[in-house]
Amino acid sequence: MAYEQSIMQRANARLLRRRETRERRRYELEQELYRREPKLRQIDRALRGTMTELAELAISGKAVEHNGPEISAIRRRNLELQEQWAQTLKSLGYEPDALDDKPACSRCGDSGWVDGEMCDCLKKLCAEEQMKALTALLSLTDEQSFERLTLDVYSDAPWPGAVRSPRENMKRVVTVCEGFARQFPAYSLKNLLLSGGTGLGKTFLSGCIAREVSRRGYSVVYDTAINLFSAFETRKFTRDAQEERQARDDTRRYLNCDLLILDDLGSELVTPMVQASLYEVINSRLQADRRTIISTNLSGEQIARRYSPQISSRIGGLYRELTFYGEDIRMLP
Numbered sequence: 001m002a003y004e005q006s007i008m009q010r011a012n013a014r015l016l017r018r019r020e021t022r023e024r025r026r027y028e029l030e031q032e033l034y035r036r037e038p039k040l041r042q043i044d045r046a047l048r049g050t051m052t053e054l055a056e057l058a059i060s061g062k063a064v065e066h067n068g069p070e071i072s073a074i075r076r077r078n079l080e081l082q083e084q085w086a087q088t089l090k091s092l093g094y095e096p097d098a099l100d101d102k103p104a105c106s107r108c109g110d111s112g113w114v115d116g117e118m119c120d121c122l123k124k125l126c127a128e129e130q131m132k133a134l135t136a137l138l139s140l141t142d143e144q145s146f147e148r149l150t151l152d153v154y155s156d157a158p159w160p161g162a163v164r165s166p167r168e169n170m171k172r173v174v175t176v177c178e179g180f181a182r183q184f185p186a187y188s189l190k191n192l193l194l195s196g197g198t199g200l201g202k203t204f205l206s207g208c209i210a211r212e213v214s215r216r217g218y219s220v221v222y223d224t225a226i227n228l229f230s231a232f233e234t235r236k237f238t239r240d241a242q243e244e245r246q247a248r249d250d251t252r253r254y255l256n257c258d259l260l261i262l263d264d265l266g267s268e269l270v271t272p273m274v275q276a277s278l279y280e281v282i283n284s285r286l287q288a289d290r291r292t293i294i295s296t297n298l299s300g301e302q303i304a305r306r307y308s309p310q311i312s313s314r315i316g317g318l319y320r321e322l323t324f325y326g327e328d329i330r331m332l333p
Helices: 005-036 038-060 070-089 119-140 168-184 204-216 223-237 241-256 272-287 300-306 309-317
Strands: 191-194 220-226 259-265 290-295 318-326
Touching: 005 038, 038 070, 038 220, 119 204, 119 220, 168 191, 168 318, 191 204, 191 300, 204 220, 204 223, 204 259, 204 290, 220 223, 220 241, 223 241, 223 259, 241 272, 272 290, 272 300, 272 309, 272 318, 300 309
Parallel strands: 191 290, 191 318, 220 259, 259 290
Antiparallel strands: none
C-alpha cells in the first residue's frame, strides 16, 4: 500500500514521539531509583563491566574456551549481580525488568518496519492520520458510516422513468458500496461510477467507503477533479522547482494509492490537458489493478459525449455505474 508522503511523515513523527516518551520515562524512573538506592547504580555498572569483559575476550584473539574457567567466572559474577539487581528492585517495589527498554511493539521494536515491510503498528498510525485528512476533506462525522446510514430520507414512491423507487434504488446502491468497502480490494466490482444530481448522497457514500477502506489499512486519496487536473497542469507547465516537486508528489499519490475517490468530475473546463490527465489517471490505475471511484453529476451518456473515446470506453466498460435519483435530501425538512 502506498500512503502519501505527508501521511507517512506524520505517522513516523508520532512513532518517534512515542519512542522518545518511553525512553524519557524509563530514564526518569532510573534516576529516581538510583537516588533512592545508590547501590543500584553500582550494581548496574558492575553488570556492564562483566559484559565488557566478555566482549574484550571475544575480540582479543586469545584462545579462551567457551566454558573455560575464565569465562565461567565472569558469567558466575554476572548471574550474582543480576540476582542482586532483582532483589534490590524488589525491595523498592519494582519487577526485575522495570528499567528494561521495552518497546511498545515487540514485533518491530518501534522502528515501524520488519524485514523491509511496514509493521502493523505503523500501518495503524498511517490509517489514523489518513482518517484525519479524509475527515477534513469530506467533513466526516461519526454518523457517516455504513452502520448508521439510513434510507428513510429517500422516497418510497414511484419515480418517473424509473423501475424502482428512490429508496429501493438506494438499497441496491448501498449494498454494492458496502460490499466494495468491506471486501476491498477483493470485491468483484473493481471500479465504481457514482452518477446523479446534487444532494442525493454521492459524497456521503464516498465518505462511508473511504472510512471503511482506510480503517482496514489501505491508502485512500479523496480529491476533486479540479484539484487533480490542476496538479497535472502544474507538473507539466510550472517553472518553479518547489511547485513542480509538490505537483509531482500530488500526481504520484493520485496514481499510486490503493483507492482513489475522484469527486465532481464534469465540473472542470474540458481542455486537451484535462483529457490527457484524466486518461493517464484512469489508464494507469487500471493497468496497475488499483481501485477507483468517480463521482459525477454526468450520466454515462454525457461522459461519452464530453470526453475522448479512450476515456469513455474505459469508464463505460470497466466501471460499474450506480445511478442516484430522487429529491435533493439536503432540501428536505
